[in-house]
Amino acid sequence: MNQILEKIKAYDTILIHRHKNPDPDALGSQAGLRAILRANFPDKKIYAVGFDEPTLTFLTQMDQVTLAENEKHLSIVCDTANRPRIDDDRWQTADCLIKIDHHPNDDAYGDLLLVEDFRSSASEIIADFALQNELVITDEAARLLYAGIVGDTGRFLYPATSAKTLYIASKLAAYDFDRSSLGREMSSFDMKVARLQGYIYENLQVSDNGAARIVLTQALLNQFDLTDAETSKIVGVPGNIRTIESWAIFVEQKDGHYRVRMRSKTRPINEIAKLHDGGGHPLASGANSFSLEENEQIWQQLQDNLK
Incomplete structure (x- = not known):
C-alpha cells in the first residue's frame, strides 16, 4: 500500500x-x-x-x-x-x-x-x-x-x-x-425484469443433484425488451430455491456466442469457468460459450462437479 x-x-x-x-x-x-x-x-x-x-x-x-x-x-x-x-x-x-x-x-x-x-x-x-x-x-x-x-x-x-x-x-x-x-x-428493477424472473422460475432446468440452468436467447431478450446488462439483476434468482446448489445462466449475445454467469452456494465452480474462456471467484464466476455443444459441456461439468 x-x-x-x-x-x-x-x-x-x-x-x-x-x-x-x-x-x-x-x-x-x-x-x-x-x-x-x-x-x-x-x-x-x-x-x-x-x-x-x-x-x-x-x-x-x-x-x-x-x-x-x-x-x-x-x-x-x-x-x-x-x-x-x-x-x-x-x-x-x-x-x-x-x-x-x-x-x-x-x-x-x-x-x-x-x-x-x-x-x-x-x-x-x-x-x-x-x-x-x-x-x-x-x-x-x-x-x-x-x-x-x-x-x-x-x-x-x-x-x-x-x-x-x-x-x-x-x-x-x-x-x-x-x-x-x-x-x-x-x-429495485423494472417490471420487465420481474417478468423475466417469472420466466426463469417457470423454465429453470434442475438436475437431481442440485445443478440448474436457464438459457436466455436473443429472441427472448427482445421479447422482454431487455439488454444483456439488465439480465444481471436475475443472476441470483435460481439460488433462492433451497434445493439448488450451483447454477448457470446462458445469455446469448448479438454475435451468437453465450455469456455464461455461474454461481454456487458451496462447491467451487471457477475451475469450470477457466475451461471456457472465463474465471472468477470460487463461488461466482463467468465464462463464454461459442456453440450449443459448448453449452452442453458446461452444463454437464456443472452437474458432475456436484457428484
Whole structure:
C-alpha cells in the first residue's frame, strides 16, 4: 500500500480503470478511488475511464478525457482479474500500471499489485487503503465504496463477508449519504425484469443433484425488451430455491456466442469457468460459450462437479 501511494504521488495524470460490463463493485472501487484521490491531491488530473453502463449511472459516470500526445500517466486498474477485461485500452500506454483486485491472481499483470482474494470486494480494499493511509474520504467516496461492498457481498450474505468487511462498512456508513435510498436503488428493477424472473422460475432446468440452468436467447431478450446488462439483476434468482446448489445462466449475445454467469452456494465452480474462456471467484464466476455443444459441456461439468 505504501508503494502504491508513493506512485500516486509521483504522477500528475492518473487514469483509473475497471472491467468491462461493470457491476457496483467495479464502479464503486473505481469512482470511489477517484473521489478519494481528487480530495487528497487536488492539483492532479485524475479520471475514471470506460463505458458508461446505462443501468448504473445512478452510482457514477465516467470522465471523457483526451490525453496529450506522449503524456505520461499512471493507470490504476480496479476489480479486474485479467487484461482482456480491462475497459479503456490506455492502460497499455501507461508509464506505470497498478492492479488492485480481489479475484484469484491468475493474470498477475502490472508493475505493482495489491491483490487480496480473501476480500469481499475491490471496494473494501480501496476503503482499507484510504483508512490505513489516513486519506480524506469524502461523503461521495464513502457512498460509492459502500455500494461496491454491498453489491459484491449480496448485502453481506456471501461467504467472503468477514468481520473486517463489516468493520469497514460501518466506517463508511458513518459518512453523510442516504444508505436507505442507495439500497432501494440497488435492489429495485423494472417490471420487465420481474417478468423475466417469472420466466426463469417457470423454465429453470434442475438436475437431481442440485445443478440448474436457464438459457436466455436473443429472441427472448427482445421479447422482454431487455439488454444483456439488465439480465444481471436475475443472476441470483435460481439460488433462492433451497434445493439448488450451483447454477448457470446462458445469455446469448448479438454475435451468437453465450455469456455464461455461474454461481454456487458451496462447491467451487471457477475451475469450470477457466475451461471456457472465463474465471472468477470460487463461488461466482463467468465464462463464454461459442456453440450449443459448448453449452452442453458446461452444463454437464456443472452437474458432475456436484457428484
